[in-house]
Amino acid sequence: MAMRHSVVLDNRRCRGCTSCIKCCPTEAIRVRGRKATILPDRCIDCGSCIRVCPHKAIKSVGDELDVLTRYEYCVALPEPALYGQFHNLDNIDIILNAFLQIGFHKVYEVSKAAEMLSDFERQCIRSGASSVTPQISSSCPTVLRLIRMRFPKLMGHVACTILPMELAAILARREAEQETGLPPEKIGVFAIVPCSSKVTAARVSEGLSHPVLDGAFAIRDIYLRLLSPMKHLENVEPMASSGIIGMGWASCGGESAARLGDRCVSVDGVGNVIRMLEEIEDGRLPEADFLELSACTQGCVGGCFTVENPYAAKMRLKSLMKGQPVSRNRFQFEGKDRDIVRRDKELQYLPTFVLDQDLGAALNKQLRIQELESHLPGLHCGSCGAPSCHAFAEDVILGRASEDDCIFKVRERMRSMAGKEEADDYLPPPFRHPKSEPVKQ
Template identity: 90%
Template sequence: MAMKHSVVLDSRRCRGCTSCIKGCPTEAIRVRGRKATILPDRCIDCGECIRICPHKAIKSVGDSLDVLSQYEYCVALPEPALYGQFHNLDNIDIVLNALLKIGFHKVYEVAKAAEMLSDFERQCICEGPASVTPLISSSCPTVLRLIRMRFPKLMGHVAGTILPMELAAILARREAAEETGLPPERIGVFAIVPCSSKVTAARESEGLSHPVLDGAFAIRDIYLRLLSPMKHLETVEPMTSAGIIGMGWASCGGESAARLRERCVAVDGINNVIRMLEEIEDGRLPEADFLELSACTQGCVGGCFTVENPYAAKMRLKSLMKGQPVSRNRFRFEGSERDIVRRDKELQYLPTFVLDQDLGAALNKQLRIQELESHLPGLHCGSCGAPSCHAFAEDVILGRATVEDCIFKVRERMRSMAGKDEADDYLPPPFRRCQPEPSNK
């Protein structure tokens, strides 16, 4: 079954400028007929195309607040990145109280669940060393999909825990059912997320057989709704339930800091993450115990759904942490209840880059791709609508494009038909052949 991606393309805004095809880390975008298209099986919902597109033609679609009316009782799960979006905020309780004014009946902080996960991880460290090193964090859905797609050999290195927002959803629904007496299906649990990847994860979990969230709202949408009620709160009830460790998960390095004695490496930015995974796959990083990999710059505060500069948001979060306890939560589950934080399904390889299910046919296609690529200019200009000459050769062999889509192949054909060099005149100046310099004699 195809994944329900949150990243979508508005063809009415798209001008076919090819800016997006260069930025996609999995080469999931093509331009055909002056319109970009997304190859859904290659998309990892990283949001790079959303950031790059100058015409705002690519966007991620979260849920509308109208969905709250479908449930008798609604719980908000704010990610800690939300707190860093507000200027001059000195009390997180103001944000949490305001959430109750826009349609939610209860607030359960994702930072609280993050602290429980951190404590669980510390307990696992005390029980003995991990079976594989380095252990890779499972907290970024984009990284999980990237590993499943491009680095399947590293799936065994991924931590077996679920996302903090998923743990928060399980515990919040349980608490709400106990407090209200309502059946779980009449309780709506919604995450307030910083990126497109987590919207997709809310719909289709990487680690759970069945989604535990009823929807996800973009931080930028909730931010606008919160501004007015935050200014007009008559009383501010104490609601904060997390400390420094939980809030620290919002920025790169926060999860690593909670692991204390381990040797950790924190990497942010999708291209940096890819380079790190390549090094691990090549066995060039044996000394690290734990890798925290965040697809967004500076971690979740840099998600494509945020409204503030990630560096400024990180600074504000640090300011909000002052005076807070290190942690307010412990992982106190015992016996089989400890499995509440563990995945109930294994990561599965996504054969996105497999050319054919038949090994012989796949090898034949690979040889044809290499042969065609050897006759291409290797400039990766994007004029064909593919991000690179290799991607274009692959498209041709797989029937997604024709050789004539390459402007250089068109020139060769014109020269062959005309028998003269006038074909160069039909190329943009940077791609024309160099003219011999005039002699000084």
């Protein structure tokens, strides 16, 4: 099945500049016909390209708020990263109350579900149930997709739990059914998320066979809608229902801290995450019990859908936590209901990078890739639309590009046909021979 994504390209804005191709951690972008194109099987929705695009042509789309009208009763599930986005805010209840003014009937904080997940994990640690170490957090969907693609050996290390927003959705729908008596399909449950990967996860879950959310809105989109009602609230009902631990999940380190004393490594930024996974794969960090991995800088507060600088958001979140109880929620499900936090499907390996399913054929392709690469200039100039000469060689051998897409290869051919002094020999300054043009100071 093709993967579904929320990262999309605005063709009118894209000028084909090649900025995005190099920042992509899975080499999923190629420029063709003056436009960037995303290889859907490779995209992990990390948002790196969205951040780097100078023309704001790569976007991620959350759902439109209009969808609320399709349901009789709507529940908002704000992720705690939202709380760090506002200036001079000293009370989370103001945000939560404002949701009731913009079309939602109820609010269920994702941080509440996060606290239950943390308690569940602590119970597992105490009972000695988690056997594989280090355990890898399952809370960042981008990291899950990365592991499925590039680190399949580590799939067995990933925690068995679903995303906090998924648990929140299940519990919120249950509560809403009981309170309203409405059938579940008339209840809309929507997460307010900091990143593209959670929008995708709301549509196609990594761990659940059937999606439990009806949609996801970008923090950025909701932020503006909330501002005005937040200023004009007449009375602020106490609604906040989580403590420091739940809110802490919004920044990298929070999920680890909630494990109370486990030896945890918290890594943020997709490049750092890849390096850490490489080490874990080789067993180079035997002393760690738990790995908290966030694709975004500083964790969810650094998501590409946020408004505020991640460091500032983290600071604000910390000051909002002051004076709050450590945790207000426990995992108190019994019997079969305990499985509510668990994935109902296993993570599946995505062999996106494998050259060929047949080893002989793969070796042959690799051989041809190496042969071609040895004749490429190694400048990684991006003129062919691929992020590096190696990626280009792969594209040619896998039939995604032609050898003539490399301007240096074409130049070589023209030279051999027309001789050295032809006018077509023009090269831009970075590629000229150093002797032919001294740098003007």
